[in-house]
Amino acid sequence: MFEFAWPWIFALLPLPWLMRLLLPAADSGEPALKVSFLGELEGLVGRRARTQLPSWRQQAPFILLWLLLLIAAARPQWLGEPLPIAASGRDLLVAVDVSGSMDFPDMQWKDEEVSRLALVQHMLGDFLESREGDRVGLILFGSQAYLQAPLTFDRRTVRRWLDEARIGIAGKNTAIGDAIGLALKRLRQRPAHSRVLILVTDGANNGGEIDPLTAARLAADEGVKIYPIGIGADPEQSGTAGFLGVNPSLDLDEATLREIAQATGG
Structure with missing residues (x-):
């Protein structure tokens, strides 16, 4: 029978996403220049403004790595049928x-x-x-x-x-x-x-x-x-x-x- 010794480890599964939502984004500390015509400029060069979150293809390797880490930490184990110990009673x-x-x-x-x-x-x-x-x-x-x-x-x-x-x-x-x-x-x-x-x-x-x-x-x-x-x-x-x-x-x-x-x- 397959089971995990520490199944409660999987409660940490949403931890990276919670940290992303709750912690403020890192500030680069570099001065920025606001340009009002940035949208027209990106349209001219054929680029889209990257204001959306990364796509699932970008996140998939990190999701898989985190899931494998949790599986290993939960200590998967295979338990066979219990074997009786032959005892003579001495x-x-x-x-x-x-x-x-x-x-x-x-x-x-x-x-x-x-x-x-x-x-x-x-x-x-x-x-x-x-x-x-x-x-x-x-x-x-x-x-x-x-x-x-x-x-x-x-x-x-x-x-x-x-x-x-x-x-x-x-x-x-x-x-x-x-x-x-x-x-x-x-x-x-x-x-x-x-x-x-x-x-x-x-x-x-x-x-x-x-x-x-x-x-x-x-x-x-x-x-x-x-x-x-x-x-x-x-x-x-x-x-x-x-x-x-x-x-x-x-x-x-x-x-x-x-x-x-x-x-x-x-």
Whole structure:
């Protein structure tokens, strides 16, 4: 359907003619000599006195130009039939840990060594873009939890916000309980059967004001399912002297993450 976004612009159509009628003609300021026999003189040379207004042929280009200018200013647009958005009914919030430990470069992505956050951005970003029909949102947490992107069907924008996340933006500690609490606040008004939180972290709760298990029990009461994902490397890594006995995932509290999942049915 063709329409104009600002049709009121066409009210300006008579503006040039109104200005011509209402504004006084410009005075050249040059002295003039009145000649009583001017009419006979013009008759002798075959010219007519040009006292009338310009002909329509002279005005046509200016009229057309003014009309085209108004049409452009009125913002013409073509609106097709509304397309329904396929929605599965899920409201999916993703809470990503951006504390200092997520900068540890012990992950592999396409044969390259990357940080834990970089791996999450690659894999979780692909997952978010695949959630066609779901509302998705993003929470970033460290010492505090922040809503980075509210629930929306615009999955690409949420992925862009995830890709732009940086270590330490929310503090160096890990407030898992606060992240769950913020998610509950944002999901509370959504339908009970569709509320899901994906919690991604590499450590134990050592910040914030809310205990993770207390927050998990509140989530269970409100029907919010939590799916925790723990990030960490293998206990042994290859080095120049063979395998090195390291444990970069020592802080990962797998027991608490399992309890959170069990309490909420995730």
